[in-house]
Amino acid sequence: MTHTKERRDFFRINDIIGLSYTELTGDDEPKYPDVSGEMGLPLANLLGEVDATFNNIANTIWKEEPTVAQALGLLNRKISLLAAHIMQADGSDADSYQDIIVSLSGCGMGFxxxxxxxxxxxxxxxxILKPSHVEVKFTATVVSCEPLPPEKKHAYWIRISIDKGNDAAQEQLIQHVVQKQYSSIAISKT
Incomplete structure (x- = not known):
């Protein structure tokens, strides 16, 4: 029996998200700043930090009281939807995102x-993470761009890795993946 070494550092899920990306050139700002420790944080960053803390607590509650954790998760989702609506009214344009199925983890994605x-x-x-509509921004590096057979709907399978220094975004993605995994476990048990 041959054993291959698992290269992933995080769990991976298939998920539908809103995706928007642009290729950086030499003149572009190298990354989204990780401003989680600064004063005067933008609303999206504050909501992201609160959401990450909430998810940690909800995941702990899930082990003892899954129904309570699910109810809290729904309430949190409702608040996130309201916040996303408010942020869109302030100029964030969710329509520029393409809804797409991705293979997502805390270290990158494929699409x-x-x-x-x-x-x-x-x-x-x-x-844009679904269904909460929380926006997460980060910089990434293309790991591979593999051509697909001509009969496929899309021409390429792109894999990207999140760049170092995007800690707040990475934490947000990890929490999203964990929350989705707990949801699928709860659904499969019912």
Whole structure:
């Protein structure tokens, strides 16, 4: 029996998210700043921090009281939807995001595209997590761009890795993946 070494550092899920990205050039700002320790945080960052703390607590509650944790999760989702609506009214445009199925983890993602990207290209990425509509922004590096067979709907399978220094975004993605896993476990038990 041959054993292959697992390269992933985080759990991976297939999920539908809103995705928007642009390729960085030499003149572009290298990354979204991780401002989680600064005063005067933007509303999205504050909500992200509160959501991450909430998810940690809800995950602990889930072990003892899954129904209570599910109710709290729904209430949190409702608040996140209201916050997303308010932020959209303030100029954040969720319509510019393409809803797409991705393979998502806390260290990166894979997705189909009709656009070829160069391996090691740097991207500015923004995602809208569903159903909370929380926006997460980070920079990433293209790990691979694999051509797909002509009969496929899309031309390429793109894999990206989140750049170091995007700690708040990475934590948000990890919490989202864990929350989705708990939800699927709860659904499968019913």
């Amino acid at each position: 189909h595209s009709n656009e070829a990207l160069t391996e090691s290209a740097r991207l500015r990425v923004a995602v």
